[in-house]
Amino acid sequence: MRRDIFQAIADPTRRAILVLIAVHAMTPNAIAEHFDITRQSISKHLRILSECDLLAQKQDGREIFYELKIDKMKEIDIWLDQFRKMMEERFQQLDQVLFTIKNKKK
Amino acid sequence: MRRDIFQAIADPTRRAILVLIAVHAMTPNAIAEHFDITRQSISKHLRILSECDLLAQKQDGREIFYELKIDKMKEIDIWLDQFRKMMEERFQQLDQVLFTIKNKKK
DNA sequence: TCTTTGTGAAGCCGATCGGCTTCATATTTA
């Protein structure tokens, strides 16, 4: 089974879960309240995210709080680095265009 | 059919294609030479990437050069912004730890 | 102890994925 962070964030529900728990750790039930799908489906998503090492669990009695392992998100950032220089150059080009337009107005 | 940039980069072959053509525009045949799958499968990936607005085509006779629309990659970066502040804080914490270790050695 | 609550695991199902093969079409070249 393919399990990597890119496949993990491919699903919109999983992306929403990540954003949710980024603020603070939450239990599966609390997370499920934010969606229109069953608690069990959320649980499945949590398992997938955990397998990708994106989540950490903290047990408190019978409740399990899931929290985001933010370091793992860095991996996406690192992959994006390959394109970052190109992206920045494009921005500079845009800046140049805006600069030229500005000067023409004078 | 779900078609967004996150689903587009979920496949490792598609990520490799993006990296390949980021350097310079390439034809489907040229791209396929870098992989162990058929030209037709590459073509399918190119169609998916195009549907996500990640690629631009430039026809030259019977050859079609695909090039990366780098601006679209920005969307991933923008999504990551939600976590960036947290990631930076973690780095600062790490810096603090390293700083403390460094001072203890003295 | 019995019931409620929080959770995970297993299995079902229709849709999609990512390969493949085959075919159609357009351009170039001999």
Add this chain to the structure above:
DNA sequence: TAAATATGAAGCCGATCGGCTTCACAAAGA
């Protein structure tokens, strides 16, 4: 014009996805 080349489209197939329902189990509370 005929053959070779570059490409896209359609359809097949096994695997996976993302929902669902059902069940098992442990912890907490009446």
